[in-house]
Amino acid sequence: MVVDTNEMTISRDFRATLNGPIWALAFSPDGKNIHAGGIENIVYSWPVATLDQSEAMAGTPRSFLEKPETLKNGERQFKRKCSICHTLTEGSARKAGPSLYGLFGRRAGTVADYTYSDTLDGADIIWSSDTINALFDLGPDHYIPGTKMPMQRIAKQSDRDDLIDYLRTNTVQKEK
Numbered sequence: 475m476v477v478d479t480n481e482m483t484i485s486r487d488f489r490a491t492l493n494g495p496i497w498a499l500a501f502s503p504d505g506k507n508i509h510a511g512g513i514e515n516i517v518y519s520w521p522v523a524t525l526d527q528s529e530a531m532a533g534t535p536r537s538f539l540e541k542p543e544t545l546k547n548g549e550r551q552f553k554r555k556c557s558i559c560h561t562l563t564e565g566s567a568r569k570a571g572p573s574l575y576g577l578f579g580r581r582a583g584t585v586a587d588y589t590y591s592d593t594l595d596g597a598d599i600i601w602s603s604d605t606i607n608a609l610f611d612l613g614p615d616h617y618i619p620g621t622k623m624p625m626q627r628i629a630k631q632s633d634r635d636d637l638i639d640y641l642r643t644n645t646v647q648k649e650k
């Protein structure tokens with residue numbers, strides 16, 4: 475939203491979060507546009523001064539590749555909550571976070587092609603069911619204070635369990 479701080483009223487509402495989480499928000503260098511990126515692989519850009527409400531984010535259809543209800547819970551958790559930032563195969567690609575390939579038994583902060591925060595680089599954690607569970611039970615900001623991984627918690631134990639099962643079978647080389 476754009477808030478008029480003289481009147482303390484909402485002057486524009488982009489209705490952005492109605493279509494899933496927003497992970498990144500920034501003004502263009504000239505300050506004329508606001509950009510928002512979320513769960514989808516596209517960035518929205520709106521002129522701050524002349525917002526056309528018909529182009530608010532909430533009015534645009536979602537571009538999920540698969541219908542969430544056709545996926546098993548663990549896969550759905552990963553696709554909705556992690557896949558925008560992490561690959562499961564070798565190579566981190568141009569994603570915000572490191573590849574999760576070979577995650578189990580891996581020491582935190584050790585993917586070669588990824589530039590970690592100072593906090594994760596050299597952290598003592600070994601990734602396992604227990605440590606991944608704690609990461610999302612407590613949230614990255616509490617489990618590893620100072621990490622650049624964004625705040626998020628997965629409240630339900632069954633969702634964390636399903637996600638961990640999915641990761642366990644999908645972060646290793648599959649048999650051909």
Ligand code: HEC
Nearest residue numbers: 497555556559570571572582583584590591594621622623
């Ligand atoms: C918006 C981007 C984003 C999302 C969404 C996200 N992560 Fe991350 N993740 C990161 C970043 C960035 C880092 C590196 C943090 C650092 O260097 O401090 C990271 C680090 C990690 C690490 C540590 C990896 C290592 O090599 O030590 C794990 C494990 C992890 N994420 C798992 C997940 C899982 C599972 C999900 C989904 C529930 C998820 N992340 C969602 C951005 C994200």
